[in-house]
Amino acid sequence: MSSICIITALPAESRVFIDALKLKPILDHGWRLYGNSEHLLLQTGLGKLKACAATSALLHHRGDISAIVNAGIAGGLAPVGTTLLGHQIVDQGSGYNGYPHLPPQRVVQAIPTTIVETLEKPSSDYRAGVVFDMEASGIMSAAATYLSSGSMQFVKVISDNSETPLEQFKPSTVTPLVELALPTVLQLLEWFAQDSHAVQHQHDIKTYAEQVASCVHHTVNDSHQLLRLLQQYRTLAGELPEYSSLSHFENATALKQHLHRAIASMPLDYGKTS
Amino acid sequence: MDTIYIEHEVAEHPRTLRICARYPKARLIPIARYSDVFNARVQNFREQKQNPSLILAKKPGKLIHPTPPGYHIGGTNNYYFSHMLNCVYDCRYCFLQGMYQSANYVVFVNTEDFLEEIKRTANAHETPSWFFSGYDCDSLALDPITHFVNDCLDYFESVPNAFLELRTKSTQIRPLLNRDALNNVVVAYSLSPASIVQEEEHGTPSLEKRLDALKTLQDKGWKIGLRFDPLLYADNFSELYSQFFDQVFDALDMTQVHSVSLGVFRLPKGFHKKLVRLYPDAKLLAAPLSLRDGMMTYPMDEETTMRELCMEKLSSVISPEQFFPCS
Numbered sequence: 001m002s003s004i005c006i007i008t009a010l011p012a013e014s015r016v017f018i019d020a021l022k023l024k025p026i027l028d029h030g031w032r033l034y035g036n037s038e039h040l041l042l043q044t045g046l047g048k049l050k051a052c053a054a055t056s057a058l059l060h061h062r063g064d065i066s067a068i069v070n071a072g073i074a075g076g077l078a079p080v081g082t083t084l085l086g087h088q089i090v091d092q093g094s095g096y097n098g099y100p101h102l103p104p105q106r107v108v109q110a111i112p113t114t115i116v117e118t119l120e121k122p123s124s125d126y127r128a129g130v131v132f133d134m135e136a137s138g139i140m141s142a143a144a145t146y147l148s149s150g151s152m153q154f155v156k157v158i159s160d161n162s163e164t165p166l167e168q169f170k171p172s173t174v175t176p177l178v179e180l181a182l183p184t185v186l187q188l189l190e191w192f193a194q195d196s197h198a199v200q201h202q203h204d205i206k207t208y209a210e211q212v213a214s215c216v217h218h219t220v221n222d223s224h225q226l227l228r229l230l231q232q233y234r235t236l237a238g239e240l241p242e243y244s245s246l247s248h249f250e251n252a253t254a255l256k257q258h259l260h261r262a263i264a265s266m267p268l269d270y271g272k273t274s
Numbered sequence: 275m276d277t278i279y280i281e282h283e284v285a286e287h288p289r290t291l292r293i294c295a296r297y298p299k300a301r302l303i304p305i306a307r308y309s310d311v312f313n314a315r316v317q318n319f320r321e322q323k324q325n326p327s328l329i330l331a332k333k334p335g336k337l338i339h340p341t342p343p344g345y346h347i348g349g350t351n352n353y354y355f356s357h358m359l360n361c362v363y364d365c366r367y368c369f370l371q372g373m374y375q376s377a378n379y380v381v382f383v384n385t386e387d388f389l390e391e392i393k394r395t396a397n398a399h400e401t402p403s404w405f406f407s408g409y410d411c412d413s414l415a416l417d418p419i420t421h422f423v424n425d426c427l428d429y430f431e432s433v434p435n436a437f438l439e440l441r442t443k444s445t446q447i448r449p450l451l452n453r454d455a456l457n458n459v460v461v462a463y464s465l466s467p468a469s470i471v472q473e474e475e476h477g478t479p480s481l482e483k484r485l486d487a488l489k490t491l492q493d494k495g496w497k498i499g500l501r502f503d504p505l506l507y508a509d510n511f512s513e514l515y516s517q518f519f520d521q522v523f524d525a526l527d528m529t530q531v532h533s534v535s536l537g538v539f540r541l542p543k544g545f546h547k548k549l550v551r552l553y554p555d556a557k558l559l560a561a562p563l564s565l566r567d568g569m570m571t572y573p574m575d576e577e578t579t580m581r582e583l584c585m586e587k588l589s590s591v592i593s594p595e596q597f598f599p600c601s
Contacts (some may be wrong), residue, residue, distance in 0.1 A: 087277075087303050099311050102301065102320075104325045105276050113301050129304075132310040148318035150325075195321070205554075268561055269510045271469020 002066040002203065004192045005040040006185065007055060009135050012174035013072045014043045016182055031058065035076055039189060040065065043105040047089070048118050048138030056142035064203070067151040067192040070139045071185050073159035074116065075123065076131035080164050083181045084131060086116035086154030091137035093120060098140045101150035107191045108184055116154050126162050153188050157181045205230050208240055212255070215247045222252040236266040277301045277327035279311050279378075289383035290330050293419055307331075312359070312376045320552045323364055324379035328419075333357075333382035337391045341406060347460070347499065347533040347598050349404035349437065357382050357422055358411035363443060364476035366556045367504055367579060370410065372545025379411075381420055389429040389514075396436035408441030408462075415444040423449040430458055441501065443478045445487040455495035460532045462499030463488055467518035471505055474558055481518075485525040497532040503600050504539035505580050507561040507572050512583055519587040528591040536584055537600025538577050546570035 008014045014034070017023065023034035023041050031054060032043035040062070044054040059065055078084065085108060089098040102113065115130045118137035124130075136154050143152045157177045160169045209227045218226060234240050241262065249255040275297045282304055284290045295303060305311055308331035333356075341352040352489075359380040360370055371377075382388070396403045407413045407426070417423050423440065427449070430438050437458045450461065466474075468481040479487075492498050500522065508514055522528075539558065541549065543565060550559055563570045571577065588597065 087301070090306075097310065098316075099314050101322055101325075102277050102327070102371065105301070108300070115301065119587070144316040148321055149314065149316050149318070150318055150321040191349075195324075228554075231550075232560040235555050235560040236558055263560070264562070267509050267558065268507065268508070270467065270473060270508045270514055 003035070003038060003040050003062070004067045004188075004189050005042055005058065005065050007042045007044060007051070007068055007135075007139055009044055009046050009051065009072050010174060012171065013178045014041055015175050016178045017041050017071070017185065020182055020186070026214075029057070029061065033058070038193065040166045044135060044139075044247045047120075048136075050138075051135035052138030054208075055139045056145070059143060059146040065146075067153075067195075068139070068143055069153050069155060069176065069183055069185055069188050069192075070136055070137065072133060072156045072157070073147075073174055074131040074133040074156035075126060075160045075166065076114065076156075076158050077126045077161055078112075078126055078131075078158045080158050080161060081177060081180050082112070082158045083159050083184055084112050084114040084156050084158070085184070086131075086136060086156060087113040087178050088115045089136045089139070089140045089154060090115055090117045092117055094137075096137050096141055098137070098144065099149060100152055100154060101148070103150075103153065103188065103191055106185055111184055114156070116156060122166050124162075124165050131156050131158065151192070155181045155184050155188070160263050193270070205234065205240065205244065208231070208243075211243065212246050213252075216252055216255055218252045222256070225256055226252070226259075229256060229263065232263050233259060233266075236263060236268060241268070246256065275300050275328045276325060277303065279303045279305045279308070279315050279327060279329040281305055281308055281329075284330055284332050284383050286330075287330075287383045289385070289420075292421075293328075293330060293381070293383075296419060297328075303542060308380055312374070312378060312380055314375065315508075316390050317375045317377075318552075319371050319374065326360070327378045328376055329380045330383055331380055332384045332385070332527075337388050338395050338405070341409075344600060345406070346404065347439065348533065348595075350401055351395075351399045352402035352406070353392075353403060353455040354406040355388055355392070357385060357388055357407065357412035358416060358420065360410070361412045362415045363412060363478045365478065366474040366476070366553060367506070367539055367541075367558055369541055369545050371552060372548045373410075379416065381416070383576075385390055385422060389426065392436055393433050399435075402435055402437055402441065402458075404437045406413055406439045406441065407601055408439070412442050413440040413486050414442040414446045417444075417446050418518040421449075424453075427453065427456060427459065431456055439499065443475070443484060444561060445479045445483050447491060450491060450496060451494055455483045455497070457497075460497045460499045461488075461491050461531070462501050464501045464503065464535045465518075465522060466506070467514050468521075469514065470508075474506065474556075481521070484523065489525055492526060492530060498526070498530075499533045499535070500526075500531055501535050502584060503529070503535060503537040505536065505584065506558050507576060507580065511580060515580075515584060516587060518549055519584070523591050531592065531596060532594055533598055534588060534596050535600050536581070536588070538572055538580055540569045540571040543568055 044051040
């Protein structure tokens with residue numbers, strides 16, 4: 001089963017999602033990780049380095065994560081409490097630039113989008129069309145190794161602006177502010193869950209191929225070929241071969257030949273022409 | 275269209291304004307260069323195809339390119355141009371999936387620059403030049419948005435030394451029907467048997483609708499072309515394609531067809547690899563394919579059988595002068 005992971009920086013941001021999704025702590029690898037059967041929440045700590053390191057480590061360790069949603073507070077010109085979706089992630093320090101592929105508007109009810117600029121330190125240099133945070137670029141650059149641009153979304157809630165500058169910001173407002181983003185994050189989770197079926201389908205074949213390869217010695221190249229043959233087999237037959245029919249071969253070559261023959265004997269027709 | 279990215283340079287271009295006005299609810303996102311979004315890493319073509327965005331841009335640099343060898347319909351000077359990148363349709367065999375990172379549509383709004391370069395290129399030759407549209411996109415499918423066909427035909431009307439092929443699967447032929455046929459324009463349709471259309475050409479008009487459009491264009495005096503490319507392998511190939519050709523021959527006056535071309539499914543090795551990664555469950559990729567001259571295609575004996583059957587059917591209704599094989 002694939003999982004979708006929410007990524008936050010602060011405990012006060014995490015609390016909203018832990019409560020809403022009834023997530024339980026997962027004690028592993030020293031992460032601040034919470035989860036249920038479908039969702040995970042990773043709390044990275046403040047700043048892009050911590051965000052990058054934690055995201056990278058988690059995605060490397062958990063190959064079942066099919067999408068991430070980064071949620072948190074940000075500074076900008078919009079009124080405090082405005083929820084925005086990041087259409088471009090910029091790292092002020094390195095110039096790193098990323099474009100998440102945005103979900104359809106029907107999914108997120110046409111919430112406004114913005115450039116999310118990740119800074120080393122909080123800033124009051126508010127500009128039109130840009131919000132400031134401290135993690136997004138770290139998360140996106142780490143996730144880009146594992147996920148596509150459509151499988152990562154960035155939801156930000158304005159916590160400070162020129163009328164309510166940083167000096168007046170109260171940490172106690174974080175949780176109520178992030179609660180405003182909860183509906184959007186939940187909509188994204190649901191949308192990602194619908195999309196994860198195809199991923200799951202391929203994950204099943206990979207697991208099956210690994211099982212077969214564990215019985216008969218396979219080189220890396222053999223394993224790639226085995227996976228492809230199993231994909232072709234399932235496309236034509238509609239199902240994978242019986243595991244018992246593949247586990248008795250002496251070597252990978254004999255197994256491949258068997259699958260080649262089986263595939264060649266299957267019909268590949270288009271429609272009915274009568 | 276949900277999201278429209280707009281290059282700063284064309285933000286006030288009349289075509290940009292007209293297209294954006296058509297989608298008043300779209301998110302409008304300014305960008306520096308289309309390539310920042312379109313060529314960005316970590317995109318997933320299959321995923322984006324479910325919800326593609328539109329990118330409005332100015333095409334810089336060279337706009338007209340020589341066609342690959344073998345891509346012609348009888349002319350000696352052959353060029354292609356891409357006023358759009360990507361296609362609204364989702365054909366499982368399409369090489370664009372292997373070529374591009376992104377499934378977003380790019381529309382270049384600097385149409386006049388394309389047309390000027392076409393004129394310059396045509397004038398550089400003493401013999402007629404052919405210009406192929408629809409190499410990196412479908413020529414007509416997005417025309418209600420781009421209005422490219424009208425702009426283009428106004429121009430070709432005044433450059434008789436330049437010939438245009440509009441290649442398409444679309445039935446958006448109104449701009450063609452609203453004007454007199456031009457002698458230097460061929461409207462070429464890619465055709466496949468109905469069951470292949472249904473299983474492998476997702477989102478395209480049915481074979482029947484394409485034939486209706488072809489018939490209408492032919493009746494209106496437009497030169498039409500038929501592109502049987504790619505031919506796809508099937509165990510029932512002979513029956514499938516025989517019936518298909520009969521259906522085409524019944525619908526059209528084949529003696530008046532400008533050109534017919536034919537080619538089997540083939541993809542550069544790298545594109546094929548990417549396609550398998552994107553669509554491991556695609557039926558056409560489960561067929562026996564082998565590597566020949568850098569292309570993944572059917573084994574030679576299979577290809578010969580497929581071509582011979584098609585040639586036998588075609589030679590009964592067209593002359594050799596109408597036929598151009600694809601290599």
